[in-house]
Amino acid sequence: MDIIATIWLRSMKRYIRSKSRIIGSLGMPVFFLVLLGFGLNAVVNIPGTEANYVGFLVPGIVAMSVLFTSVFSGIQIIWDKQFGFLKETLVAPVSRLEIMLGQTLGGATTAFIQGLLILVFSLIIGLTIVSAGGFLIAFGFMILIGIAFTSFGIAIASRMEDMHGFQLIMNFIIFPVFGLSGALFPIDTLPVWLRSLTLADPLTYGVEGIRYGLTGTSQLDPLLSFGVLTAFTVAMIGAGAHLFRKVQI
Amino acid sequence: MVAIRVSQLTKQFNGLVAVDNISFDIQEGEIFGLLGPNGAGKTTILSMLATILESTAGEAVVNGISIAANPDAVRKSIGIVFQDQSLDEELTAFENMDFHGRLYRIPKAVRRERISTLLELVGLADRKDDFVKTFSGGMRRRLEIARGLLHEPKVLFLDEPTLGLDPQTRNHLWEYIERLNKEKRITIILTTHYMDEADKLCGRVAIIDKGKIIAMDTPQNLKNQIGGDVVTITSTKIAALADAISGSWIKTKEQHDGFLTIHLENAETHIATIVTAAEKQNIPIAAISIHKPTLESVFLHFTGRTIREEDASNKDHMRMRARLWRGK
Numbered sequence: 147m148d149i150i151a152t153i154w155l156r157s158m159k160r161y162i163r164s165k166s167r168i169i170g171s172l173g174m175p176v177f178f179l180v181l182l183g184f185g186l187n188a189v190v191n192i193p194g195t196e197a198n199y200v201g202f203l204v205p206g207i208v209a210m211s212v213l214f215t216s217v218f219s220g221i222q223i224i225w226d227k228q229f230g231f232l233k234e235t236l237v238a239p240v241s242r243l244e245i246m247l248g249q250t251l252g253g254a255t256t257a258f259i260q261g262l263l264i265l266v267f268s269l270i271i272g273l274t275i276v277s278a279g280g281f282l283i284a285f286g287f288m289i290l291i292g293i294a295f296t297s298f299g300i301a302i303a304s305r306m307e308d309m310h311g312f313q314l315i316m317n318f319i320i321f322p323v324f325g326l327s328g329a330l331f332p333i334d335t336l337p338v339w340l341r342s343l344t345l346a347d348p349l350t351y352g353v354e355g356i357r358y359g360l361t362g363t364s365q366l367d368p369l370l371s372f373g374v375l376t377a378f379t380v381a382m383i384g385a386g387a388h389l390f391r392k393v394q395i
Numbered sequence: 396m397v398a399i400r401v402s403q404l405t406k407q408f409n410g411l412v413a414v415d416n417i418s419f420d421i422q423e424g425e426i427f428g429l430l431g432p433n434g435a436g437k438t439t440i441l442s443m444l445a446t447i448l449e450s451t452a453g454e455a456v457v458n459g460i461s462i463a464a465n466p467d468a469v470r471k472s473i474g475i476v477f478q479d480q481s482l483d484e485e486l487t488a489f490e491n492m493d494f495h496g497r498l499y500r501i502p503k504a505v506r507r508e509r510i511s512t513l514l515e516l517v518g519l520a521d522r523k524d525d526f527v528k529t530f531s532g533g534m535r536r537r538l539e540i541a542r543g544l545l546h547e548p549k550v551l552f553l554d555e556p557t558l559g560l561d562p563q564t565r566n567h568l569w570e571y572i573e574r575l576n577k578e579k580r581i582t583i584i585l586t587t588h589y590m591d592e593a594d595k596l597c598g599r600v601a602i603i604d605k606g607k608i609i610a611m612d613t614p615q616n617l618k619n620q621i622g623g624d625v626v627t628i629t630s631t632k633i634a635a636l637a638d639a640i641s642g643s644w645i646k647t648k649e650q651h652d653g654f655l656t657i658h659l660e661n662a663e664t665h666i667a668t669i670v671t672a673a674e675k676q677n678i679p680i681a682a683i684s685i686h687k688p689t690l691e692s693v694f695l696h697f698t699g700r701t702i703r704e705e706d707a708s709n710k711d712h713m714r715m716r717a718r719l720w721r722g723k
Contacts, residue, residue, distance in 0.1 A: 152497040160485050230481035234542075237447060238498035239471045395447060 149240045150248040157219070157252025161259075168260070171218070175211040175264050179203060180271075182330065192332055204268045205284070205357035206329025209291060212261040213349060216292045217320055219253030220299015220386070224306055233395050246300060246390045250383065253296030254289060261288045276362045283368070284359030287375065291352040294379040297386035304389035322347075329353050334365045348378040396423040397456075398550055398582040399444065404453035406439050406606075413439045415606035416453065421584060421599075423549075426576050428597030429586040430690065432700075436606040437586035438478060441554050444584070445475050458549050471499070474543030478554040478586075480535055484528035488519055488538050491527060492545060499546040506545075513541040517571060533564030537571065544575070551575070553585035557592060569596050590690040602694055609697045618688040621696040622646070624662035628669065629654045629682040639676045640669055662687075 183200035327349035351371040358364035442448035446466035496506035517537035
């Protein structure tokens with residue numbers, strides 16, 4: 147446990163010190179929220195909810211922020227590989243699983259904080275709080291997304307030699323995962339083929355879970371969302387731990 | 396006491412033999428050098444002993460622990476400084492040390508105390524709270540050595556400790572390494588392709604070429620093996636000079652155009668004799684010089700090739716450049 151805490155602590159120190167990265171990675175979500183939210187607010191009506199489009203969009207953008215930060219945190223292991231720091235960790239008499247879990251919790255915490263910042267921002271621009279309990283539900287889903295996708299990033303990073311493949315991952319995995327998740331549009335009214343794609347996207351359950359917490363209504367049963375996302379998280383931790391164990395130095 | 400015993404250690408990569416059936420012992424308190432050109436297999440040997448790499452065949456015992464049977468216990472008992480930098484630049488010197496101490500489960504109070512002692516030892520005490528990214532190449536190296544010592548290993552592994560450092564910094568590092576060895580009684584095994592480094596620093600040197608040990612002894616004995624010193628005397632009367640100098644200590648005398656070379660052992664003890672003999676015959680001496688054999692000539696003697704900086708592979712040059720670029 148103290149080893150996991152040590153590695154987590156290092157991630158936190160690095161995160162808090164990289165102010166430009168904190169601000170930088172807030173840019174895109176804020177941009178999406180403000181432009182799409184206020185741009186489409188007047189013309190979009192979400193059937194079945196009383197929320198306006200901005201209110202509908204906030205959970206999606208929070209999930210987006212958590213998703214991007216967590217994948218990026220996981221993939222950062224490549225930097226450690228390239229700059230040699232990973233060697234220092236791997237030759238220490240500690241298990242790979244402890245290292246991997248420490249990295250995962252570190253990444254998930256960072257991602258959670260980034261999501262929280264978006265949430266605070268949306269309170270400033272006028273989101274209303276439904277209930278305190280709902281907030282806690284949303285937090286739970288944010289943490290699950292963070293853990294799942296940091297593990298995913300670690301799994302990817304364990305197989306990559308350098309950052310060259312990073313754009314590939316962003317364009318062909320992360321953006322589709324975000325785009326298909328129902329972060330930007332309601333999934334009930336989609337054509338059947340697209341709806342099945344969104345239901346195959348694990349992030350959909352995260353977005354719906356956060357939406358249930360923040361707005362009180364969602365199109366998927368929150369228990370279903372919680373079950374699917376938890377299963378996905380466990381699977382990703384397994385995959386990350388397995389691939390990380392095979393990393394050669 | 397034997398600190399490291401290596402017997403018939405072999406490593407193959409996809410059929411390519413990187414380390415070929417080598418055996419040697421390192422005694423406690425020694426500074427032992429693995430000297431050879433790039434790609435000779437030095438780092439592979441070190442990695443196997445540090446249990447980072449599994450051996451294909453053979454055995455090695457480090458601090459009485461078998462590397463194959465109990466790699467975790469071996470790791471706990473050794474300190475390693477890698478060829479490439481392995482510090483976190485976004486952390487301070489203290490934080491890098493502290494991270495290491497936590498990974499090795501050193502209790503907080505002990506950790507704190509040792510960190511300040513070690514940073515003092517490598518001359519970084521006043522930079523303890525500065526970020527590593529502001530450090531020069533030499534300072535980073537010293538910090539890595541201090542970190543490698545934090546869990547009080549009995550053996551310290553140094554892989555090319557002064558690669559890419561300027562001469563002055565190298566000298567400083569050599570002093571630190573010698574002090575560690577003397578004051579803390581730490582056995583040190585290092586790899587290098589710098590002849591002067593092996594010569595100055597190591598008590599014993601194993602010369603490695605193509606995965607094999609081709610010679611192993613003290614630097615002095617290795618150099619003596621290949622025929623001792625050469626004295627070169629410049630004079631206008633070579634023939635007369637050659638006749639005037641005689642004695643059982645002379646191995647061979649060779650007359651050249653304008654100078655005479657004498658092969659002998661311990662040249663410095665015979666200079667006076669040579670000069671006196673020449674003076675007696677009124678033979679003028681314009682210049683006199685002693686050439687001691689270097690490990691370079693030892694390597695040349697055994698392999699017919701020289702280890703030179705030009706031999707450094709592209710990867711090595713890139714590594715050096717990267718280090719310099721990061722370091723300044």
